[in-house]
Each structure stands twice: as structure tokens, then as C-alpha cells.
Amino acid sequence: MKDWTALSVRRQAAILRCSIDKPPLNLLTQTVRDELGTLFGALQRDDTVRCVIWESGERAFCAGADLTEFADRFDPDVALAHGMNAHRMIMALMELDTPVIASLRGACMGGGLELALACDYRVAGTSAKLGLPEVKRGVWPGTGGSALLARQIGPSAAKRLLYTGAVLDAGEALSLGVVDEVVEDELLDLRTQELAADIAQQPASSIRTLTQLVDHHYRDEFREHLKYELERFVLAYQLPDAHEGYSAFFEKRAPCWKQSHD
Numbered sequence: 001m002k003d004w005t006a007l008s009v010r011r012q013a014a015i016l017r018c019s020i021d022k023p024p025l026n027l028l029t030q031t032v033r034d035e036l037g038t039l040f041g042a043l044q045r046d047d048t049v050r051c052v053i054w055e056s057g058e059r060a061f062c063a064g065a066d067l068t069e070f071a072d073r074f075d076p077d078v079a080l081a082h083g084m085n086a087h088r089m090i091m092a093l094m095e096l097d098t099p100v101i102a103s104l105r106g107a108c109m110g111g112g113l114e115l116a117l118a119c120d121y122r123v124a125g126t127s128a129k130l131g132l133p134e135v136k137r138g139v140w141p142g143t144g145g146s147a148l149l150a151r152q153i154g155p156s157a158a159k160r161l162l163y164t165g166a167v168l169d170a171g172e173a174l175s176l177g178v179v180d181e182v183v184e185d186e187l188l189d190l191r192t193q194e195l196a197a198d199i200a201q202q203p204a205s206s207i208r209t210l211t212q213l214v215d216h217h218y219r220d221e222f223r224e225h226l227k228y229e230l231e232r233f234v235l236a237y238q239l240p241d242a243h244e245g246y247s248a249f250f251e252k253r254a255p256c257w258k259q260s261h262d
Contacts, residue, residue, distance in 0.1 A: 002038070002042075004021070004035055004039075005031065005035065006020065006021060006022055006029065006031050006032045006035050007019070007020060007021055007032070007035050007036065007039060008020075008021040009039065011049075013200070014048065014049060014050035014051070014200040015049070015050065015051050015052070015053060015193075015196045015197070015200050016043070016049045016051075016052045016053070017052075017053045017055055018039065018052060018053075018054055018055070019054065019055040019056065019057060020032055020036075020057070020062055021057075023057050023058070023059070024057065024058070024059045024060065025059065025060045025062075025063035025107060026056075026057050026060045026061065026062045026063060026112070027062070027063055027064065027065065027066040028062060028064060028065045028066060028086075028110075028111040028112070029066045029069065030069065030082060030085055033085045033086050033088075033089045034085055034088075034089070036089045036092075036093070036115075037085070037088040037089035037092045040089070040092035040093045040095075040096050041092045043096055043098055044092070044095065044096050044097065044098070046098075047204055047208070049098055050098065050199060050200035050201075050202075050204055050207065051098065051099050051100075051101065051195075051196040051197075051199040051200045052096075052098055052099065052100040052101065052196075053100075053101050053103055053192050053193070053196050054100055054101065054102050054103060054115075054116075054119060055103045055189075055192075056103055056104055056105035056106060056108075056125075056188075057105075057106070058105075058106070059105075059106045059107065060105075060106040060107035060108070060112070061102070061103075061104045061105060061106065061107065061108040061112050061116065061128070062107070062108065062109070062111065062112025062115060062116075063106075063107040063108075063109050063110070063112060064107075064109040064110025064111050064112050064113075064133075065110055065111050067137075067246070067249060067250075069082070070137075070242075070246050071246055073237040073242075074237055074238070074242070074243065076234050076237075076238060079233060079234045079237045079238075080230070080234050083142060083229075083230045083233040083234060084230065086111070086142060086143040087143065087144070087226045087229075087230060089115075089143070090114065090115070090118055090143045090144050090226075091222070091223065091226065093115065093118045093119070094118050094144075094215070094219055094222055095219060097207075097208040097209075097211045097212055098207075098208065098211075099120045099121070099199050099207060099211060100119040100120050100121075101119065101120065101121045101122075101123065101192050101195055101196055102115075102116040102119040102121070102122045102123070103123055103125075103188055103189070103192040104116060104122060104123065104124040104125060104128045104130070104170075104179065104188075105124075105125040105127055105128060105185055105188060106125075106127050106128065106129065107129055108124075108128055108129065108130045109129070109130070109131050109132075109133060109167070110131075110132060110133060110134060110141065110145075111141070111142075111143050111145075113130050113131065113132055113145065113149075113178075114132070114141055114143040114144060114145040114148060115143075116130075116179075117145065117148035117149060117151075117152055117178075118144070118148055120211070121180050121195065122178070122179040122180050122181075123179070123180065123181045123182075123183060123188065123191055123192050123195070124170040124173060124174070124179040124181070124182050124183075124188075125170065125182070125183060125184065125185035125187075125188040126170050126171075126182060126183070126184055126185055127170070127185050128169070128170040128173065128179070128182075129167055129168070129169060129170075130167065130168045130170075130173045130178055130179070131161070131165060131166055131167035131168060132145050132149065132161060132162055132165065133165035133167065134165065135162065135163065135164070135165045136165045136245065136255070137242070137245035137246065137249060137255075138236075138239070138240075138241030138242045138243070138244055138245025138246070138255065138257070139236045139237070139241070139242050139245065140162065140236065141162070142229065142233045142236075144222060144225060144226055144229065145162075146158065146162055146229075147221075147222060147225045147229075148222075149161065149162065149178075151218065152177060152178060153176050153177045153178060157176055170182045240258050241257060241258070244256060244257060244258070
């Protein structure tokens with residue numbers, strides 16, 4: 001497998017361990033998205049990997065997008081390119097037949113939570129903080145997050161989190177079904193290793209087929225969702241709210257949204 005500039009990828013027998021290697025917050029840059037899409041595509045063609053553990057860094061699984069790239073999207077052509085790069089990444093993960101376990105420690109926000117939701121199973125340490133706060137920046141999750149969250153916890157609960165940008169602790173995320181298990185941080189690596197080892201000892205053809213059987217209808221729906229989402233993504237960055245959200249974030253002030261009746 002290729003050399004990575006933004007990822008850590010290591011093989012242990014039939015289990016592959018990977019993580020974003022951009023400490024301390026493992027932000028999603030366009031380079032990170034491109035390499036993740038390439039990694040997932042390569043794994044789909046490698047039937048010697050039986051399970052993937054997607055690990056966190058010390059402080060974060062992924063704290064979301066690198067907002068220094070945000071203003072570039074005010075150019076519609078750049079917004080389109082960024083959206084297509086993100087969609088290539090998330091669709092490659094969604095179409096991966098090898099099970100992926102997300103091991104969540106610290107910040108799992110924005111695009112990081114979208115990625116975790118696209119994994120097959122999520123184990124959170126007690127330090128995990130999870131949310132989709134994009135609405136507070138004048139935009140919304142642009143990597144399939146609205147559909148992924150609604151699939152996971154239902155539309156009403158998903159809308160509440162999306163509308164408010166609420167951040168959940170690990171216990172709240174477990175009670176809503178955003179994550180599947182919660183363990184103490186010091187037990188997180190052991191628990192995910194146990195799960196991966198159990199999966200890896202099963203027949204690979206059966207595991208891959210089971211993934212296809214569970215997910216194939218949703219994969220088609222999700223692909224259609226992304227087509228619609230991409231159009232709205234480009235438009236979102238041309239609207240005043242995105243400009244105000246960006247300015248407010250870097251000026252460290254509360255945003256002042258322009259209401260339609262003003």
C-alpha cells in the first residue's frame with residue numbers, strides 16, 4: 001500500500017489499523033479526504049484484510065473540517081471540487097465490504113462524526129464528544145451527515161441535533177444510538193481489538209457478503225442523496241449565512257444571522 005502523508009496505516013495480521021495523522025485535532029483537509037478515499041478504495045480490492053480499526057489520536061478522532069479552507073468555497077468551482085472530494089471519500093467508505101470499527105476518543109465533530117457514522121460499528125471512550133455543529137457556521141454537514149444520522153437514530157432525533165448543533169457526551173450518544181458501546185478510555189483499544197479479532201476469525205466471504213446484504217439498498221439511496229446534496233453544498237457557500245458564520249468564527253464572536261424579513 002502507498003506511503004501516506006496525512007494518515008497512519010499499519011497492518012497486524014488480518015486487521016488493519018488506521019487513523020488520521022494530523023495532531024492534535026486530526027482536522028479534515030482536502031489532502032486527508034483524498035487519502036482516505038484512496039485508502040478505502042484500495043481496501044475494497046484487498047480481501048486479505050478482514051477488519052479495520054479506525055483509531056483516534058490522543059485528543060481527537062477527528063474534530064471536523066479545517067476551517068482555514070472554508071473561505072475558498074466562496075468560489076463555486078472550489079466548493080464543487082471540495083464537495084466532490086468529500087463525497088468520493090465517504091462513498092468509498094460506505095461501499096467498503098470489509099467491516100470498519102470506529103474507536104472514538106476525544107473530539108468527533110462535524111466531518112469526523114460523519115465518517116464515524118459511515119463505519120459499521122462505533123465504540124466510544126468516555127472522553128468522546130460528538131456533534132454536527134455546522135449550523136452554527138451558517139452551513140450544514142456536507143458529507144452525507146444528515147442522511148447518515150437519520151439512518152442511525154431516526155429523523156426526529158437527527159433533526160434536533162442538526163438544527164441545534166448540539167454536542168453529546170459519550171453517555172448521551174449511547175442513549176440516542178449514535179454510538180454502539182461506551183468503555184473507559186483506557187479500555188478502548190482492548191475492546192476494539194477484541195471485536196476486530198472476533199470478526200477477523202470468521203470466513204471472509206461470509207463477512208463481506210453480510211455487509212453487502214445489510215447495506216446494499218442503503219448504498220443506492222445514499223449515492224442519490226449525495227447527488228442532491230452536492231448541488232445544495234455549492235449553493236450554501238454562496239449565501240450570506242456562510243460568510244457570516246466564517247467571519248464570526250475567526251473573529252471569535254456570536255454570528256448575526258440576517259433574517260428573511262429584514
